Amino acid sequence: MRKLLALPALLALALGAGACAPSTDAPTDSTDSRTGTLRVWLFDEANRTAKEAVVNEAIAEFTAKNSDVKVDVSYLATDTRAEKYKGALNDPASAPDVTEVGNTDLANFVASNGMADVTEDNRKWAEAADLPADLVQTVTVGDKAYGVPWWIGVRALYYRTDVFTALGLTPPTSYAELVTAAKKIRAERKDMLGIAVGGLYTFGALPFVWDAGGDIATNSGGKYTGAIGSPASKAGIKAYTDLFSPEICPAQQCVDLTGGGTVEAFAAGRAGMGILGNFNRSAVEAGAVKGKYAVVPLPGAKPGSIAPAFAGGSSLGVFRSTTHRSLAVEFMQLLASKKYTLKLYDAMGFVPAMKSGRAEVIAKEPFLKPFVDTMEAGTKFVPVDKAWTTIDAEKILPTMLQKVITGKATVDAAAAEANTQITAAFGK
């Protein structure tokens, strides 16, 4: 009988909830309180305490100036980050004021109406002129800026100095030399991969595509269309997938390696070379190859050229739903300032986005030279569009690579299929 009485109540509840069909409400815009708690989201890192120390210093400086404000920082674990952001975009109450954002994610957050337009604030910021144009592009959607670049990372070619010396090899300066060196290493050291590459390693493959003159998509008149099916892109795909031969990096072992997997293989001493980032240095130093490696820029097809690297890294932005807009912008600019990006470099090895900051760390750290050479040769980026999230999540590029690597499809067929899917993703 009790259940029977509960029925009308439950039905009423269901009907009440049923009233909220897909919402079409616009979210509330930011307000500007000068007191209270400023919520900040930053990425968790393997050695977070070092990052935390830098951030705490910035907070101390910030609260000394704004004594009525508390800064509450959460460090987001990599695995659950995407869910946290979805929550923040859907519900302003669970959104932070200031956030770190992976530079490839920003466009989607902007399309989701999540980020505040800070074009004006950046114009007034004294240090803005120090930001390089190619990185400012990564936070720009349309003609508006939605954040500031914080730090950057690029990948280059790590190689084993001990193995190269023993086999009489010199660091490769062209793709052909890279292939020759990789084959020689695998022929002489049976348990090593010539170069660790991965079928799931999109940012390892893209430099080959870009070097060949191809791209993921091209933008004409604000509209993207897939370009991965172009002859130039296909040449790049072939160059990368040819590395998955039994004489270099056997498909069986390498087809399902991610970027992280190649770092692991190189750090454990299972590979003669690897395409790793400057931000992977601590992982390599912690592995078996400590002191037995060096880095050169990843060579392009033309002798002496450098393959364009992906401009990885992260940016800082302000959530549109913030209730402390001025404070949030102020804190974002403080964290992104030269002073704190230099401290962050000392703590984490993340290269500052600012031109002058970059120059300073290069001067004191010779390890960075090949990475900086790569940056100066010109970096490339994925399309700044919400469709990138779809392309990435649907694994369109890794699937294309894996189909070629396993021989399930030719380069032509796989690239054509991926091209169609990419164009479709932009059409949504």
Place this chain on the structure above:
Amino acid sequence: MPLWLLLPALAVLVPMFAYPLYQLGLLSLFDYGQPQVSGGEPARFVGAGNFRTLFADPAFWTVLGQTVVFAAGCVLVTLALGAALAVLMTRIGKLARTLLSYAALTAWAAPAMTGSVVWMFLFDSNLGLVNEVLGLDGHNWLYDRTVAFALVGAVVVWHSFPFVMITLYAGIQAIPPSVLEAAALDGASAATAFRRVTAPMLRPLIAIVVIQSIIWDFKVFTQIYVMTRGGGIAGQNMVLNVYAYQKAFASSQYGLGSAIGIVMTLILLVVTLFYLRALRRTGEVL
């Protein structure tokens, strides 16, 4: 039987089942992604657009086909293994029976996540115990589509056979010995007694375990998602549920994901209805 007696069941089923299903159906008619959820763009009604996109996508048909084959294989092996072990349990001594049921219950109790991860450790290319023992250094068990499916299938079966075994064992134990004795007195051989007495008496139970197994195995997610890292090399081990997850949550196309959910629900409803009808015909009261 007065119909109002169904009300308590409805009180639970309507909010817990019908309402979410209604929302799923509603969402499947909209172009509904992350920008729509957070109000950046208005949700657009697309009618059957999501279903058209889905049915026009050759990948969907491939995934649907391999889901059906994979689920069918898992159901058959689970039932065969579960039934064989249930019969075995009635024939062996107390100690052996206890050991067997503990072993099976442990597999049953292991969370799908844990089980999948442990099996992956065993079959790891570089550090796995299996490759170490077999001397297959660097062999990738997920490289071939069929082998990868078989490996994941083994884990699915390992997780689900105990339910079939315990249920059928209980069913066999519940058959009154006098019935079997009467059959024996009438001159029925063991095989005839099984066919004419035990099997018919077990039919309702078998119906339940078959439907359960079909539903579970058709909806398999964790094992595929964890073991093949979200669908295998170039998506070769994708099944419908992982595909729906990928569309709905990973790439935030909630409308399209809901459409896949609706298709899955319909398929499973049809399966269930067919089975119920088949049972009706044989005269079982359910």
